[in-house]
Amino acid sequence: MEKKKRIYTPKEVTIGRSLAYGLTDVMGGAAFTIVGAFLLYFFTTFAGLTAVEGAAIIGIARIVDAITSLVMGSLTDNFYKTKLGKRFGRRHFWLLIGSPLMLEYVLMWVTGMNFWYYLIVYLLFEIIAASVLIPWETLPTEMTTDYKARTKMSTCRMFISATGTFLATFVPGQIINMMGQHNAYAYFVNALVFALIFAACIMAANLATWEREITPEMEAEFAKAPKLGLWGGLKKQVKDYFSTLKIKSFRKHLLIYLFSFTGKDVYNTIFVYFGVSCLGISATNSANILSLSFVGILVTVIAGFLMVKKGPRFLFLSGYSIMFLMLGAFYMIYRIKPDNIMMWLIIVGLIYQVGRATLEFTPWNVFPFIPDLDEIVTKQHREGIYAAVMTFVRKSTVAIATFVVGLVLQSGGYKEGQTVQSVGTQDTIVSILIIGTGGLILIAFCVALTFKLNRETHDILVDEMNRLKEGGSKADVTPEAKEVVEELTGFKYEQVWNEDNAK
Structure with missing residues (x-):
């Protein structure tokens, strides 16, 4: 009963509790930053896999993870009907079991295994991670309805995420440097260190947060819903997910998010290859360049201020412009091979990370506003569905991008286990870095x-929605409110505020 009382008892959303909530994103950010930066390199250099085999493992696992994310969205919403859900919370149960299961992360970083072993253990970790992250992402909505409190939690989450990204690029480089460039065991030790950190962070978030208790009224409403059966329920769920794409601003937000984050992932995946095979620097120094992401901790604070003053569009365009310029600078470094190459890489890498941090900060700070656009159209609260769609589509595109990187590497003549590659292979690696990353970010731009x-436009929309909630007539809408609602939602004003729009 004590456990149940704690998870259903609201408290003040302080900075400390917001930071504790955000700790889970150490795993969400760091685990996959390490995977993106080192796993394919580990597979092809130490595990004896080809680039295509390594990329296939990551790609297949991401697709399975994307499907898991969709399933988890519905599963965690309805988990309160089980004894475990009632006792530990429909969201918190998954954090509770996910914490010790983080130790599975180390199984990916052992040598001497075959393709199927690496595929299975990576699949398991992706599923475990999704089972933690999906319910965790709903907690701000569960914990408070206050806009400022949610913003505080979102900002603290991104601060923690930036810190986790820095640790995920800095710590591996130091461990590899201490244990030796060609020591595969260094990657296992790194994974063990981070697995323990992930477990501790998830448990801390579990203990510091709470969730909304399911009321008898909510259960009665659920009982009135038609019983669709397994197939009918699945069809409705898929229809719900597709219905999110009716919202114009969400379609744009999804495209910006997917292409910019996938571009960032291509950069992270190929950069160690670029450093080692094209510039002749060590894997440690390549990791050190990636670890310049520590600047994101400061950028998060500044971006939070600019988000209010200038808006997300300004942040998007500023971040992408910085990244374009620095990708061009990386290309010049490759062509010129200047003296003091590490100095130039540090300067360019540092500025690049300012753009990258802005890229990461903005979408997840825009996201809390998106469900309000859906609500004025459908009269429903569907935050979980939108979070699941974002996760599903992104992970699917990451899977494709990772596989394509591996395929292009292999077709470009990459030789597994060798640090010295042919000139043609080097040009292939550079093309992936510059054209692959830059092209994806250009689409987002x-x-x-x-x-x-x-x-401003969000405030106008929310004011109009509140007026409708209070019984206001659509005939009394102001021209400004009508224009904003139509521009943001993509619906004619006469069509909004209708439950049928969710079908």
């Missing part, structure tokens, strides 16, 4: 030019 959601 073009979409961001048309993105209209900001604090």
Whole structure:
């Protein structure tokens, strides 16, 4: 009963509790930053896999993880009907069991195994991670309805995420440097250190947060819902997910998020290859360049201020422009091979990370506003569905991008286990870094030019929604409110505020 009382008892959303909530994103950010930066390199250098085999493992696992994310969205929403859900919480149960299961992370970083072993253990970790992250991402909505409190939690989460990204790039480089460039065991030790950190962070978040208790009224409403059966329920769930794409601003937000984050992932995946095979620096120094992501901790604070003053469109375009310039600078370093190459890499890498941190900060600070656009259209609260769709589509595209990187590497003549590659292979690696990363971010840049959601337009929309909630007539809408609602949602004003729009 004590456990039940704690998880259902609201408290003040302080900075400390917001930071504790955000600790789970140490795992969400760091685990996959390490995977993106080192796993394919580990597979091809130490595990004896080809680039295509390594990329296939990561790609297949991401697709399975994407499907798991969709399933988890519905599963955690309805988990309160079980004894475990009632005792430990429909969200918190998954954090409770996910904490010790983080130790599974180390199984990916052992040598001497075959393709199927690495595929299975990576699949398991992706499933475990999804079972933690999906319910965890709903907690701000569960814990408070206050806009400022949610913003505080979101900002603290991104601060923790930036810290985790820095640790995920800095710590591996130091461990590899201490244990030796060609010591595969260094990667296992690194994984063990982070697995323990992940477990502790998830448990801390579990203990510091709470969730909304399911009321008798909510259970009665659920009981009135038609029983669709397994197939009918699945069809409805898929229809719900597709219905999110009716919202114009969400479609744009999804495109910006997917292309920019996938571009960042391509950069992380290929950079160690770029450093080792194209510039002749060590894997440790390549990791050190990636670890310049520590600047993201400061950028998060500044971006939070600019988010209010300038809006997300300004942040999107500024971050992408910085990244374009620095990708060009990396290309010049490759072509010129200047003296003091590490000095130049540090300068360019540091500035690049300012753009990268802005890229990461902005979408998840825009996201809390998106369900309000859905609510004025459907009259429903569907935050969980939107979170699941974002996770599903992103992980699917990451899977494709990772596989394509491996395929292009192999077709470019990459030789597994060798640090010295042919000139043609080096050009292939550089093309992936510059054209692959830059091309994806360019698409996000073009979409961001048309993105209209900001604090002012959001306030106008929310004021109009509140007026409708209080019984106001659609006939009394102001021209400004009508224009904003139509621009942000993509619906004619006469069509909004209708439950049928969710079908």
